[in-house]
Amino acid sequence: MSETEQFWRKHLDAIDASGLTTKVYAEQNQLKAIELYKWRNHFRRQAERSRKQQSGFMRVNLKSVQSRPAPLATSRPGIACTIILDDMRIELAKLPPANWLRSLCLTAQGDQ
Template identity: 35%
Template sequence: MSERSEFWGRHLAAIDAEGLSTSAYAQREGLAVASLYWWRRRLQADKPQRLVTRGGGGFVPVTVASPAHVSGRAVVVAGGVRVELDRLPNPEWLAALSGALARGVR
């Protein structure tokens, strides 16, 4: 690590340790905020990335609940009536239902 990297690395470590905002630390130390952010990105990019896994392989058990009601098909016909069916009906039957609803027959 170069002298410059160490210099900025110490400042970034101090920011983390003190819990100050980057701008407050920069103002107190007489440093440019933009330089601190630039060095933070640069030093992070130089670090090797590690995957963190927990326990046995990173899998967790999941329980999937079945939905309360699942309809196979839903058709909205005349008058905004929603008809839910397990499968689509005969087109002639659907046309007759739609026509009857349009005429006001219930």
């Protein structure tokens, strides 16, 4: 952590410990409240990135779609995964990485 980050982290920790609002704390310590908000968001985003990198899971948001009967999938030798999106059928010999599968779903939905 850089000296600048340590400086702002110390103030943000002090705000949390004091029970004061960010605005009042800023006034009492001759700081700009907007800078405190900026650094709080910086540390939040940093923690979120770190959490995502450590997790073996990826968030996937599903949209509600019109229900229709799923086609029957027959198990074939050497096929570990079958993906059916609309009229497209993809058969894979092994499970794909989660981020690849997410990209495929987003692309198929036209959200990317």
